[in-house]
Structure formats: structure tokens, C-alpha cells
Amino acid sequence: MELPVIQPGELNKRPAQTPIFSKVGIVGLGLIGGSIALAARELWPAALVIGVDNKDVLETAMRLHAIDIAADDPYVLAEADLVILAAPVKQNIELLADLDDNVNQPAVVTDVGSTKRAIVDAARSLPPKFTFIGGHPLGGAAKSGLENARPDLFTGRPWLLTPSTDGGEAIVKLSAFVTALGAQPRVVDVATHDRLLAYLSHLPQLTASALMKVVGHAVGAPGLTLSGKGLADTTRLASSPPEIWRDIAATNADEIGPALDVLIAVLQDLRRDLPKGDQLSDVFTEAAEWRRTLKP
């Protein structure tokens, strides 16, 4: 797949557009939720962006001009026609249960979580006034949190959508929304999503954190002063927040588990073969070939 080259900042130059949704409610203003809010306010001055989070985060969001309306209670979503759940996965699932109490009118509901089967299952109990479409913007930045949010975070990146019915008008509108944000919408089925992400994202994350723990524990702070770019790159993901990953692991354990088993088996093969190095040569050669297909 060729990704189009869109320069950061290009989003800012676009003329104001007719809003696709007039009241966009975002629950959870972290890196992803905050970046959606910033982009939506720039793109559609006529739309209202409603942010739900705790009071500290809302203060930051108001200071960054990321939202029009702020509340620490989802009652403020009453008139939203798009609700984006951008909290950790299990919180998003809990929020779904209360949605009917908080949102009074028909709305498209989506999320931005890294696993999809659990929330899509939960969304089957929503009343018919809601159309739920699972969503997952890929990529993101190395650093999490609202203070690292940027309106061009999604530029040129895939945004996976997992509609559970044919979606009708809702999928068309949500696709237009994420396209306006600079992303490339792609429809995938939920099972494929969770299997793919187990390998592309969840396994690298667990590996990076495990490696950093093992190396730090073994060599200590003085030893780490001798480390170079190699260790820094390989463990960059280890800065990720535990609370997000606990939910991801729990809601995709049946896919991440087998992926971990395969990695453990390869590491065990390498370990047995260290003095000879035949297995090492095979693994390194295949790995270098795959690595060439990724960006530097």
C-alpha cells in the first residue's frame, strides 16, 4: 500500500468546512481524543466539540482550545450526534452501558481502542437509536497524553473501522469524518483486526516493556549510561502507560497469548543455538528481509 505524502500543517491550511457532525462528544482527552478535538475545532468552527474527562484534563483542554464545552460527567453529551469513546478499553465498554441515559437523540457512536471484539460485542446491547462502529486510528506518537496531542496526528495514517451491520449512512459519515482528519479509513472485520493488532502492536509493546525491565534490572542505572541508540530504539515503547495496556491485554488475551508463544519459541531456539549460530543466521536473514519493508 502506498501512503500519500501529506505534510504536517497542511490540515491547518484547509478552508472551514460544513460540519459532518454538529455536536462531537469525546470521552477521554488523551493523545488520541485530544488530537481529534484539536482537528475537529480547526476543521469545523460551526460544530461544537464536547469534552468529557476529569477536571485537571479539562482545564488543560480548555487552555489548549481543544474543546468548546467541558464536563466531568457524560450528561453533557445529551445532544451529541457523534460520540467518540477515547478512554481505556474497559472504561469505554462501561461508558456504553450508560449511553442511553446520557445521550437523548440518535447518534453515531465509535471508539478508538486497540482491541475491537470486546467493545463490538458490548455495543450489541445498545438501543437502536445508536449506530456503533468500532474505530482504531493507527500510528500515533511516541508520547501519550493530551499535552502531546496534535491536529495532524492522523495525517496519512490508516484508521480502521469495524462496522457490525452494513452501517448505512453512519459508516459514510464516519468515513468522511476521519478522512477530513487526514486519515485513511479502512474497513476490516473485528476478528481480523484483533489478530493483526496482536502482532503489529500488542506483541511489540509487551516485548519492549519486558526487555526494558530485564535490562534495567540486570545492569542498573550505571550500566544503562553505557547503552546506545539500539537499546533506546528497541525499548522506546516501554514508556507506554500501564493502565491502557492492561485493558488491551485483557480484551485480546486469546490472540496475544499465541503470538507470545511463537516469540518465546523463537527465542528458545536462538538460545539453544547460540554457540553454533545456524538458527541465528536464519532468523536474522528473514528478519532483515521483513524489516526492509518497514520505514527506517
Place this chain on the structure above:
Amino acid sequence: MELPVIQPGELNKRPAQTPIFSKVGIVGLGLIGGSIALAARELWPAALVIGVDNKDVLETAMRLHAIDIAADDPYVLAEADLVILAAPVKQNIELLADLDDNVNQPAVVTDVGSTKRAIVDAARSLPPKFTFIGGHPLGGAAKSGLENARPDLFTGRPWLLTPSTDGGEAIVKLSAFVTALGAQPRVVDVATHDRLLAYLSHLPQLTASALMKVVGHAVGAPGLTLSGKGLADTTRLASSPPEIWRDIAATNADEIGPALDVLIAVLQDLRRDLPKGDQLSDVFTEAAEWRRTLKP
């Protein structure tokens, strides 16, 4: 440890110095050997830089003005007063065996390999006209090979030295040589070196290659187009050349093996704990703390 901030290019501005060694022989003109050659020629126009490698590499080295004298046979080292072995570890060890046939006068001999016990052991058989001091410049670039060599590659980076005797004048001169290259010489004992590097470098390398193989094999080229910066960072080391790493693994198997065992045990704990996530929270929290002490 605070590393001094020396800007790239600063090396070029330094005035020509009296050579510390008058004839510097470098066997193996890859990233490290090539960068030493480029720096030595800039720093000491009065010294001769002698390069030994195969004919293709030597042609490139001459074109890059990295060396004064080129040959594909170590006989050209006859008058060298510093010999730097910069081939893969096992080749360096083989080269030691022939050194007395090739070098006619007293010389300081060093290497730049990532394991030290094997070559330091082998160097004990050298005749007394040679003083061997193991060496290991840390850091380096993401890409290997002479075409990525740069005279400022070592700027601000540690250069570990493992003298096997008290070293005398040789260690003073070699320290001055690597300091002139911009590096920070640090003396460590060979066993500590090999244990530290098993964790800081060898374990991350094996992990990155194993992960890239597993992910590439599982999702294939179309799946990889959906990958982001996280996978790219975590697997950057997987581009490393197998031939170098085969030798490193073989000559440090007894240290890398136990390090791999610890990592495998942590991954197995995480795997068992996926649905609950208690272990995950602990590992992620400790890993994030260690990661904060590294460069971004």
C-alpha cells in the same frame, strides 16, 4: 554520567595534530573501521592509514579518501605501529594468529568487537613485541557498512578498553588515540564487559530480530503496511548483518543464554497473566521507570 555535547563536524575544525601512531593499520573497513580511518586521516595528515579488506571495499575506501594505502592481504601491515582489528569477532581472532608473520615491528594491537573474553584469551599467545588491548566503541549508527562511515561517529560515546596487563605506555597512547577521535575511553575488565554487553546490546539485538521474524511471518507484507512507528522502532536493530552477530553470539553464549532465559521467563509470566494484568502492570511500571533514564 553526563556526556559532553560535541557537535558533529566539530572534529573537522580541529587543527592537524602530531600523530599518536605513525602507521595505523585497519583490518576490516565496515562502519567502525571506516569511521576510524576517516577520522584518523582528518586528524593526522602526517600519519599513514593502511586499510585491509577485499578489493570491492578497498575501492570504495579509496574513493571516500578513507585510507592512504590499500591491500587485500595483511602483509601490508608490516610497518604498522597500531593495528586495529575491525572484522567480525572470529575473523579478528584468526587474524591475531598470523600477526607475527605480517607485522615486523613492535605494535599496539586492538580490536573493536562486541565481545572481549575470546579475543583477549587468544591474544595471550601473541609474541612480546605486541601489546594487545581489547577495545569496543559503543553506540554506532543504525546502518552498517563503509558507506555509512563518518569521522564523527564516536563523538561523545564511550569506548571501552580491556587491557590484560597494566598496559604501560600502550594504554596511554591508545586512550589518547580514541580521545582524539572524540570518544571517551573507559577501562573495564573483560568479564564485566561481556556480561554488560549481553544485556545492553546482544539481548536487544536478538529480541528485535526474533520479533521482526515472528511479526513479518504472521501478518505478511500486506499486514505490515498497517504497522506504525512502534513496530518500526522496536525492530530497527533487525537490519543488522547476520555474519557479525553469529560471531558475537558464539563468543558470548554463556552470558547471552542466561539473559535470554530471564527475558523468556518474564514473557511467560506476562503470557499467563494476560487476562488479569497484575504482572503486566508491575512489568510496565518498572520498565517505564528504567526507560526514563535513557535518551528519548
